[in-house]
Amino acid sequence: MKKTVILVLVAVLGLVITLVASLLGCASAPIRQVYVVPETNATADWRKIRSGASQVTFKTLMTGVVTVPVSGMLNLDNPKTKSYLQGKIASGGDLVKSVDVEVYAHWIRHPEKGDIFIDSGLDARFRDTARGSLKGLISRWIVEGSVQLANQDILSQIEENDINVKMVFLTHVHGDHSSGLPVLPLGIPVVLGKNASLHQYPLIMYNDHFDNVAVLQTLDFDGPSVVNVEPLGKMIDLLGDGSLWAISTPGHTNGHISYLVNSTEGWVLLTGDASHTRWGFENNVIPGWSEDEGKARKSLKALRAFSMENNDVRVVFGHES
Numbered sequence: 001m002k003k004t005v006i007l008v009l010v011a012v013l014g015l016v017i018t019l020v021a022s023l024l025g026c027a028s029a030p031i032r033q034v035y036v037v038p039e040t041n042a043t044a045d046w047r048k049i050r051s052g053a054s055q056v057t058f059k060t061l062m063t064g065v066v067t068v069p070v071s072g073m074l075n076l077d078n079p080k081t082k083s084y085l086q087g088k089i090a091s092g093g094d095l096v097k098s099v100d101v102e103v104y105a106h107w108i109r110h111p112e113k114g115d116i117f118i119d120s121g122l123d124a125r126f127r128d129t130a131r132g133s134l135k136g137l138i139s140r141w142i143v144e145g146s147v148q149l150a151n152q153d154i155l156s157q158i159e160e161n162d163i164n165v166k167m168v169f170l171t172h173v174h175g176d177h178s179s180g181l182p183v184l185p186l187g188i189p190v191v192l193g194k195n196a197s198l199h200q201y202p203l204i205m206y207n208d209h210f211d212n213v214a215v216l217q218t219l220d221f222d223g224p225s226v227v228n229v230e231p232l233g234k235m236i237d238l239l240g241d242g243s244l245w246a247i248s249t250p251g252h253t254n255g256h257i258s259y260l261v262n263s264t265e266g267w268v269l270l271t272g273d274a275s276h277t278r279w280g281f282e283n284n285v286i287p288g289w290s291e292d293e294g295k296a297r298k299s300l301k302a303l304r305a306f307s308m309e310n311n312d313v314r315v316v317f318g319h320e321s
């Protein structure tokens with residue numbers, strides 16, 4: 001009898017600890033190490049980079065659609081945004097407050113390094129629930145809902161395309177960009193900006209995306225491997241052969257990174273959430289969600305200048321391709 005009582009008490013205690021830990025979004029934070037940049041002949045001359053770079057295959061995998069506030073995508077203080085939204089009156093006569101946007105993982109296949117992802121897309125938890133793995137009191141105001149079709153989740157697409165993910169580079173760590181991490185192979189390098197926050201706020205907004213990530217590798221844009229490529233600014237030749245570049249584009253978040261890929265079908269600029277949408281990019285309107293508006297403006301300006309000078313480079317936005 002006494003033994004049974006002790007067993008029950010232990011079970012209850014375990015349950016309470018599990019509940020509290022999940023409520024607090026507890027998991028030990030991954031340790032951070034600097035990403036070791038392979039030896040490179042990186043030059044700061046874009047024309048030389050462009051002509052000398054190796055090529056990789058590139059495909060954007062669309063993993064679902066999330067409904068988010070327009071105020072997060074576009075800076076509402078910008079007069080251009082105001083007049084744009086006035087032309088988009090919702091059915092009840094009110095201004096449109098929400099927008100549906102796509103969520104991606106970008107897949108690169110490198111001849112020697114294998115399969116690499118930029119961002120991780122959404123896992124299958126977004127199929128049946130409004131916010132998938134995104135938890136916390138305010139998450140409903142960040143992601144209002146989601147739609148994911150059968151086999152659209154990242155793991156289904158990995159299996160369908162026979163992808164063997166060796167490494168993931170993140171643009172930043174808002175939950176819609178890290179949601180696929182839990183289904184990627186354990187122990188693969190996960191790389192992000194040096195000062196990027198994991199945005200885990202117990203009870204308020206949190207997720208389990210990094211629970212099984214022991215080590216994060218960080219990109220240091222003040223390190224020795226950085227080249228200053230005008231007009232983009234600080235860049236890192238990630239694989240050493242010019243095929244994949246990280247571009248420092250802080251503002252939307254601290255440590256935000258955009259990427260430039262030399263695909264077999266031409267160069268592709270991945271803005272990440274430096275610009276969530278084509279409209280924002282074309283109209284020079286920064287994201288509503290900007291941790292530092294001044295830096296966000298500077299980053300968007302650099303990306304736009306590069307795009308204007310190189311109009312054959314395809315631009316893929318954070319949530320629109």
Ligand SMILES: [Zn+2]
Nearest residue numbers: 172174252273
């Ligand atoms: Zn974001």
